[in-house]
Amino acid sequence: xxGLESVAGIDIGSRSIELVVFEGTRQIRQMKVPTxxxxxxxxxxxxxxxxxxxxxxxxxxxxxxxxxxxxxEVSAITEIQAYALGARYLFPEVRTVLDIGGxxxxxxxxxxxxxxxxxxxxxxxxxGTGKFLEFMATALQIPLEAFGEFALRSDKxxxxxxxxxxxxxxxxxxxxxxxxxxxxxxxxLHLAIVQRTVGxxxxxxxxxPLVFAGGVAHNPCAGKVLEEQLNISLIIPDHPDMVGAIGAxxxxxxxxxxxxxxxxxxx
Amino acid sequence: MKEFERAGERSLLSLVEHKxxxxxxxxxxxxxxxxxxxxxxxxxxxxxxxxxxAPISAAEKTLPPNLCxxxxxxxxxxxxxxxxxxxxxxxxxGETTCDGKKKMFELMGRIKPLHLMHLPFDADGGQALxxxxxxxxxxxxxxxxxxxxxxxxxxxxxxxKLQNEVRKLLWQISRFxxxxxxxxxxxxxMTVMETKSSCSDLEAYAVLLRQxxxxxxxxxxxxxxxxxxxxxxxxxxxxxxxxxxEKVLQLIExxxxxxxxxxxxxxxxxxxxxxxxxxADPLQALARRYLRIxxxxxxxxxxxxxxIRGLVEDYRVQGVVDLTWQCCHTYNVxxxxxxxxxxxxxxxxSLHIETDYSSSDTEQLRTRxxxxxxxxx
Ligand code: SF4
Ligand code: SF4
Numbered sequence: 251x252x253g254l255e256s257v258a259g260i261d262i263g264s265r266s267i268e269l270v271v272f273e274g275t276r277q278i279r280q281m282k283v284p285t286x287x288x289x290x291x292x293x294x295x296x297x298x299x300x301x302x303x304x305x306x307x308x309x310x311x312x313x314x315x316x317x318x319x320x321x322x323e324v325s326a327i328t329e330i331q332a333y334a335l336g337a338r339y340l341f342p343e344v345r346t347v348l349d350i351g352g353x354x355x356x357x358x359x360x361x362x363x364x365x366x367x368x369x370x371x372x373x374x375x376x377x378g379t380g381k382f383l384e385f386m387a388t389a390l391q392i393p394l395e396a397f398g399e400f401a402l403r404s405d406k407x408x409x410x411x412x413x414x415x416x417x418x419x420x421x422x423x424x425x426x427x428x429x430x431x432x433x434x435x436x437x438x439l440h441l442a443i444v445q446r447t448v449g450x451x452x453x454x455x456x457x458x459p460l461v462f463a464g465g466v467a468h469n470p471c472a473g474k475v476l477e478e479q480l481n482i483s484l485i486i487p488d489h490p491d492m493v494g495a496i497g498a499x500x501x502x503x504x505x506x507x508x509x510x511x512x513x514x515x516x517x
Numbered sequence: 518m519k520e521f522e523r524a525g526e527r528s529l530l531s532l533v534e535h536k537x538x539x540x541x542x543x544x545x546x547x548x549x550x551x552x553x554x555x556x557x558x559x560x561x562x563x564x565x566x567x568x569x570x571a572p573i574s575a576a577e578k579t580l581p582p583n584l585c586x587x588x589x590x591x592x593x594x595x596x597x598x599x600x601x602x603x604x605x606x607x608x609x610x611g612e613t614t615c616d617g618k619k620k621m622f623e624l625m626g627r628i629k630p631l632h633l634m635h636l637p638f639d640a641d642g643g644q645a646l647x648x649x650x651x652x653x654x655x656x657x658x659x660x661x662x663x664x665x666x667x668x669x670x671x672x673x674x675x676x677x678k679l680q681n682e683v684r685k686l687l688w689q690i691s692r693f694x695x696x697x698x699x700x701x702x703x704x705x706x707m708t709v710m711e712t713k714s715s716c717s718d719l720e721a722y723a724v725l726l727r728q729x730x731x732x733x734x735x736x737x738x739x740x741x742x743x744x745x746x747x748x749x750x751x752x753x754x755x756x757x758x759x760x761x762x763e764k765v766l767q768l769i770e771x772x773x774x775x776x777x778x779x780x781x782x783x784x785x786x787x788x789x790x791x792x793x794x795x796x797a798d799p800l801q802a803l804a805r806r807y808l809r810i811x812x813x814x815x816x817x818x819x820x821x822x823x824x825i826r827g828l829v830e831d832y833r834v835q836g837v838v839d840l841t842w843q844c845c846h847t848y849n850v851x852x853x854x855x856x857x858x859x860x861x862x863x864x865x866x867s868l869h870i871e872t873d874y875s876s877s878d879t880e881q882l883r884t885r886x887x888x889x890x891x892x893x894x
Contacts, residue, residue, distance in 0.1 A: 330888035
């Protein structure tokens with residue numbers, strides 16, 4: 251066992267939980283499990299048997315998590331800060347971070363020196379998020395993992411006008427009833443979420459280079475259509491869904507420590 | 518502070534006494550209702566603005582779900598008869614501030630006698646003031662008919678003075694938050710302000726306010742703060758909030774920000790505007806003052822930006838949170854101008870939030886608010 255202290259970052263999202271562990275400045279571990287209906291049990295499983303000096307949590311479950319954990323130093327930061335830190339660590343030149351996750355889409359603009367300058371996040375509606383794609387993949391009976399590839403086989407661009415998940419499903423159904431190819435409908439659905447994302451990027455005043463992170467970055471169609479519409483090339487990390495956990499861990503490392511946390515404060 | 522929290526019950530009791538003695542109670546919904554005139558006619562004005570989620574589903578039987586929660590909640594209280602203040606009201610004063618409200622008032626008029634004040638939509642136009650004076654006169658007629666008492670110039674001037682006094686005290690209280698250590702939280706400030714709109718006796722309320730001022734002076738001298746050191750200083754603006762609809766306010770303070778000023782209607786908007794005292798034509802004076810309220814239903818509404826500018830500078834604000842209730846078109850559209858003003862003119866970050874009274878988006882809001890505070894810290 252080395253004398254270096256290890257720090258874990260844990261990103262408790264709506265669909266999956268990611269964990270990374272750093273020892274000194276070296277990342278020694280990375281894991282991912284589904285969130286399930288019992289995120290705390292999943293977190294415990296992830297941390298089981300691990301010797302970490304400190305844990306920094308981010309994502310939806312961050313508050314629940316730090317309230318439940320005892321006997322270990324825990325704190326929390328928002329996903330906005332976590333993705334900003336993580337993306338900058340992986341790609342120091344990044345200026346804009348796009349994170350499309352299971353329930354949220356976030357766009358973060360970094361100042362040249364790396365701090366968060368501005369951000370946008372979707373409101374309560376899941377339109378334009380991973381949830382939308384998941385829902386639609388199920389409606390078209392395509393496994394989510396294959397949905398992007400499937401959409402790339404389209405031969406025509408059709409416009410899906412509804413951004414509401416429920417209405418978009420009925421729109422897709424009526425397109426199918428008209429004999430439209432499922433591949434083309436899938437492409438239309440990807441276009442719809444990308445258009446919404448592009449709007450958010452414009453609102454924060456996007457600057458390249460743009461890092462595309464979060465679960466939806468795995469989807470090849472989303473990336474391709476985004477590049478087309480923005481007319482720039484995207485940086486997609488090898489493990490786009492790990493960026494938040496990495497950022498959280500980095501926050502816990504020496505120097506960042508005193509900045510502490512807000513949501514652990516009892517009101 | 519406890520006095521203010523208990524004030525609600527006490528004021529209900531005194532409303533009952535007032536009614537037993539033959540007095541009337543007027544239900545009002547908005548800052549544009551000239552309460553001096555109501556009191557001068559011998560009626561007690563109480564604010565009925567719906568701030569709670571509970572009666573909304575009942576309102577949605579009649580009103581479209583796609584409507585501002587404030588309107589739905591107000592109407593819901595009326596139809597379910599669950600608001601004691603609504604129950605105590607003998608008549609209702611409405612105003613044509615926004616489309617949703619004015620059409621809702623038509624329906625509410627079926628339940629209680631309702632007088633609608635028509636509002637001009639610009640404060641400066643030459644015709645606007647003359648028109649609004651006419652509306653004051655029309656309201657005076659309605660009030661006199663309802664209460665059976667005529668409005669005397671002397672009494673109206675007395676009420677004007679009394680209201681001004683209260684406004685000055687509230688203004689003074691809010692100014693304590695300019696200090697480095699803020700002695701009153703935004704939530705407490707809201708409670709203090711809210712008490713005004715339901716109190717029956719303004720003089721007693723003024724006494725309470727003076728007590729609070731003493732208390733705050735002591736707190737300040739002792740360096741007592743309601744926040745931790747270095748907490749981001751936030752200006753809150755946008756739609757009205759109150760007990761029941763304070764979720765965004767609460768989140769800001771829970772996440773570690775300190776609300777140094779509330780610009781909205783339930784906050785300081787209009788408290789700095791006084792009515793000219795001792796004039797021969799107090800209705801004119803009232804009309805001039807009430808027309809200047811910087812509500813987003815006015816166009817143009819530059820006064821709101823002026824008010825915001827003053828607050829940002831005076832209170833050394835570090836970030837602005839602008840709240841819009843879902844489907845409030847005037848505040849929602851105006852949020853663009855507010856944001857632009859805050860970001861380019863003052864170089865400060867701003868956060869616009871659109872939500873309703875439900876708690877379904879609390880966690881999402883928490884993330885956005887926390888991230889916003891992280892950005893300032
Ligand atoms: S925001 Fe405007 S319409 Fe609403 S209560 Fe205030 S003054 Fe009246
Ligand atoms: S918040 Fe907006 S929509 Fe609701 S009543 Fe007030 S002005 Fe009308």
